[in-house]
Amino acid sequence: MKIGIPRGLLYSKYHAFAKTFLEELGAEIVVSPETGKQILDEGVRLCVDDACLPMKVFHGHVSWLKTRCDAILIPRFIGIREKEYICPMFCGLVEMVSNSIADLPRLIDTPVYSTDRDRLYEWAKKTGAFVTRDENLIAEAFGKALSEQARSKPGFSGDGYAYKAGLIGHIYNISDRFVNMDLINKLNALGIGAVTSDVIDRAEIDAEAQRLYKKPFWSFARDYYGAAATMCRAGMVHGIIYLSSFSCGIDSVVIELIKNEIGDFPFMVLKLDEHTGEAGFNTRLEAFSDMLKRRIEIGNHLPSYGKCRACGESPLRRA
Ligand code: SF4
Structure with missing residues (x-):
C-alpha cells in the first residue's frame, strides 16, 4: 500500500513517528515535496477563501499527492494535552479537504489524541488497521516509531550569533x-x-x-x-x-x-x-x-x- 503524507501543518513535528510507524507495517511512503509556488497556488485555488494560509498550503500538498498514492494520511490532531485542544481548523481538517478536493483516494483520518501513550496507541491501532490485521506488528511498529520520534530534535537555538x-x-x-x-x-x-x-x-x-x-x-x-x-x-x-x-x-x-x-x-x-x-x-x-x-x-x-x-x-x- 502506498501512503501519502502531506508536508504541511504539523508534518515537521510528527513525520519521524508517522513515517517509521507506517513503513514498519509494510507501507510505502510518499511525501509531498517542499512547498513551492505551484503547491501554494493549487491550495489557494482549492481551499475556502477565509481559511488561514497553512490550511491552504496543506490543501496544495494533498492535491499533489492525490494521484500518487493509494491513501493519504490526514492527521486530525484534536488534543495533545488533557482539557486542551489544538485548533478548530484541525478538528474539521478532514471535512475541509474532502469537500474541497475531488477524486481523493482513501483518507486515513483517525482523530489523534496524544495526551498520553495509551491514547496514542489507540490511534496507532486504528490507523495500523488500514494496512495490516497483525496486532503484534502494530505494537512493534508503534514502539519503534516512538523511539524514532524521541531521536528527532527539531528547533533552533541561535548558538553562534551575538x-x-x-x-x-x-x-x-x-x-x-x-x-x-x-x-x-x-x-x-x-x-x-x-x-x-x-x-x-x-x-x-x-x-x-x-x-x-x-x-x-x-x-x-x-x-x-x-x-x-x-x-x-x-x-x-x-x-x-x-x-x-x-x-x-x-x-x-x-x-x-x-x-x-x-x-x-x-x-x-x-x-x-x-x-x-x-x-x-x-x-x-x-x-x-x-x-x-x-x-x-x-x-x-x-x-x-x-x-x-x-x-x-x-x-x-x-x-
Ligand atoms: S492555529 Fe488554526 S487558524 Fe491558526 S494558523 Fe494554525 S490552523 Fe490556522
Missing part, C-alpha cells in the same frame, strides 16, 4: 522556507540567530502559562505565550519575532497576551498570507535588526523586559 531573536509561532510557518520567505536564513544574514520554543524546557513554558489568570484552552496558546515569556524573563534573546498567520484566531489572542506581559521588550509581529510581499517583509526585518543592535549598543547589555538591568530604565527611553 544577537538572538526568539521566533514564536506555528511550527508549520517556521519550518516552511517558502511560506516564511526563508526567514531564518535572512535573520542569520543580518547577524541574528533564531531561537525557537522547542529548545525551551516544557516545565518552564508551563510555569509561565500557569501565571495567566485563566488556563489556556488551546495548546498552541500555552506554548507560544509560555515560550515568549520564558525567553524574555531568562534573558535568552534580545527581541521576539512572532510569525503569525493572517486570520488565525489563536494568534490574535496570544499576541495581545505576550505584549501585555513583556512591556516594551522588542517585539515584532510578521503576518503571513498568500499576498504577503517579500520586499516589505525584508524591510521590516532589517529595521528590527537595526533597532535590536542599536538598543544593545546604547544599553551596552542584554535588555531585560525592555529595561536596563543596571538602572531599571528603558535604554530607548534614556536615548
Whole structure:
C-alpha cells in the first residue's frame, strides 16, 4: 500500500513517528515535496477563501499527492494535552479537504489524541488497521516509531550569533522556507540567530502559562505565550519575532497576551498570507535588526523586559 503524507501543518513535528510507524507495517511512503509556488497556488485555488494560509498550503500538498498514492494520511490532531485542544481548523481538517478536493483516494483520518501513550496507541491501532490485521506488528511498529520520534530534535537555538531573536509561532510557518520567505536564513544574514520554543524546557513554558489568570484552552496558546515569556524573563534573546498567520484566531489572542506581559521588550509581529510581499517583509526585518543592535549598543547589555538591568530604565527611553 502506498501512503501519502502531506508536508504541511504539523508534518515537521510528527513525520519521524508517522513515517517509521507506517513503513514498519509494510507501507510505502510518499511525501509531498517542499512547498513551492505551484503547491501554494493549487491550495489557494482549492481551499475556502477565509481559511488561514497553512490550511491552504496543506490543501496544495494533498492535491499533489492525490494521484500518487493509494491513501493519504490526514492527521486530525484534536488534543495533545488533557482539557486542551489544538485548533478548530484541525478538528474539521478532514471535512475541509474532502469537500474541497475531488477524486481523493482513501483518507486515513483517525482523530489523534496524544495526551498520553495509551491514547496514542489507540490511534496507532486504528490507523495500523488500514494496512495490516497483525496486532503484534502494530505494537512493534508503534514502539519503534516512538523511539524514532524521541531521536528527532527539531528547533533552533541561535548558538553562534551575538544577537538572538526568539521566533514564536506555528511550527508549520517556521519550518516552511517558502511560506516564511526563508526567514531564518535572512535573520542569520543580518547577524541574528533564531531561537525557537522547542529548545525551551516544557516545565518552564508551563510555569509561565500557569501565571495567566485563566488556563489556556488551546495548546498552541500555552506554548507560544509560555515560550515568549520564558525567553524574555531568562534573558535568552534580545527581541521576539512572532510569525503569525493572517486570520488565525489563536494568534490574535496570544499576541495581545505576550505584549501585555513583556512591556516594551522588542517585539515584532510578521503576518503571513498568500499576498504577503517579500520586499516589505525584508524591510521590516532589517529595521528590527537595526533597532535590536542599536538598543544593545546604547544599553551596552542584554535588555531585560525592555529595561536596563543596571538602572531599571528603558535604554530607548534614556536615548
Ligand atoms: S492555529 Fe491558526 S494558523 Fe494554525 S490552523 Fe488554526 S487558524 Fe490556522
